[in-house]
Amino acid sequence: MTKHILENHGHDEDSVVASRRRFLKNMAYGTLLTIGTPVIANASVRRFPVYKTLAFQNMHTGDKLKLTYFEQGRYISEALREINYLLRDYRSGDVHPIDPALLDQLYDLRMMLGVNKPFNILSAYRSPSTNAILRKHTHGVAKHSLHMQGKAVDIRLPGVDTRRIRNAALAMRQGGVGYYGHSDFVHIDTGDFRTW
Secondary structure, eight states: OHHHHHHHTTOOHHHHHHHHHHHHHHHHHHHHHHHSOHHHHHHHHHHSOSEEEEEEEETTTOOEEEEEEEETTEEOHHHHHHHHHHTSOTTTOOOOOOOHHHHHHHHHHHHHHTOOOOEEEEEOOOOHHHHHHHHHHSTTOOTTOGGGGTOEEEEEBTTBOHHHHHHHHHHHTOSEEEEETTTTEEEEESSSSEEO
């Protein structure tokens, strides 16, 4: 009988089951938010922000930028272009798309640290020629660095100890986290989770 009623109303059983599951799921989330602690409620809000804003200062060029790069569930193309330019290879001037997942990691890191300061950028995109030069003259530069794909960034945060930045990045377990205490910066990338 249920099947007959569904056919007459233009619905199939699968859509009703999916709708029922969605309803129950939303009810469960609502219940958790109602009876949960403020921390759970705040975590839910932070997990699905309506917009995401980041601020940067390129330590080599002096360029500064603060903008919303994600809004209403979509990345903002113009904002991504501005970020790509600021995070360019300052040695060659080459601009390359920066992985939005890397921006999301930086946003999550900023939220985890509870700071609203600009990230000081020491290195972001590197052209293959720049990477090759750095490999010859600098210890620890990977031959196939994720910097060359726009998937890595070396950062500091003014007034925040780099060990604290490293610990927060490790707690997120997103991508690679390199700690360079002697040079006072943290490397973050969108590769597999690993640390050094």
